[in-house]
Amino acid sequence: MCEANVYLMDEDGKESLLLEMVDKVKPEKGRIVLENIFGQQKIVKAKIKEMALVEHKILLEKVLPKSKSKANE
Numbered sequence: 379m380c381e382a383n384v385y386l387m388d389e390d391g392k393e394s395l396l397l398e399m400v401d402k403v404k405p406e407k408g409r410i411v412l413e414n415i416f417g418q419q420k421i422v423k424a425k426i427k428e429m430a431l432v433e434h435k436i437l438l439e440k441v442l443p444k445s446k447s448k449a450n451e
Contacts, residue, residue, distance in 0.1 A: 382434040384412055384420075387427060393437065396420060403436065410438060 384400050385393040397420050402413040412420045424438035 380431075381415055382429075382431065382436045384436045384438060386422065386424060387437055387439045389440070389442070396422065396438065400436065408441065 381399040381401050383398050384396045384403075386396045387393050397412050397414055397418065399414040399416065400412050401415050402411075403426075404411040404413075406421075408423065409421050410424050410426070412422070422438060423441045425441055426436065427439040428437040429435075430437075
């Protein structure tokens with residue numbers, strides 16, 4: 379099978395399972411759209427950090443919003 383489990387890494391580097399058996403990953407307007415073989419979809423503001431397809435694992439990293447102070451500079 380070609381599905382993978384997708385994990386989301388937080389600011390501390392901790393990985394948590396986001397969605398299992400994912401077969402579609404689509405980048406879309408600064409977000410990642412995930413869909414698994416059961417038709418479940420999740421949309422996250424993240425970027426792909428690593429894809430280990432032999433291990434059936436995709437690791438996403440959260441995209442943090444820019445702080446207001448930096449936006450005003």
